[in-house]
Amino acid sequence: MALTRVYLPLTAADLEALADGRDLGTPPVPAHGVTPALGTPGLVTDEEELEHLAWEAAADEADALRDGDERRVVASADLDAGVVSVPADGDVPSRVELLAVVPRSRIVSFHVDESAGDTGTADLLWFDVTELGDVLDLLARD
Incomplete structure (x- = not known):
């Protein structure tokens, strides 16, 4: 089955659940990805640019999830295309x-603010999924 990249804004509690070996979310799980409303690869822009727009939307949503000056966290996951649905309301083009829940095994990376309270996307650090402990340590320092 084809895989689709999605971006999930996360909280510290979500990261702890992953560290405990649990999956993410209760369906329908909100996320961001390349949708027809965002654009069609090859017509307006390329797939990588569209994915970047979806990733930025997830970072914006992560901003609303944080408490005060916490760092934002976004996870990238590759999921079976059949579990990814575009909602009819279309309030956000990348929504x-x-x-289905997001299995821990399908998460491929984390993106975390370099400093607590950051708001731009230029300073988001990239962590491989195997570095979940490092991400948790980084958040614990704040």
């Missing part, structure tokens, strides 16, 4: 809903 998708995941019709």
Whole structure:
């Protein structure tokens, strides 16, 4: 089955659940991805640019999830295309809903603010999924 990249804004509690070996979310799980409303690869822009727009939307949403000056966290996951649905309301062009929980095994990376309270996307640090402990340590320092 084809895989689709999605971006999930996360909280510290979500990261701890992953560290405990649990999956993410209760369906429908809100996320961001390349949707028809965002654009079609090859017509307006390329797939990588569209994915970047979806990633930025997830970072913006992560801003609303944080408490005060916490660092934002976004996870990238590769999921079976069949569990990724575009909602009819289309309030955000990159909005998708995941019709199943997100297995820990499908998360490929984390993106975390370099400093607590950051708001831009230029300073988001990239961590491989195997570095979840490092991400948790970084958040604990704040």
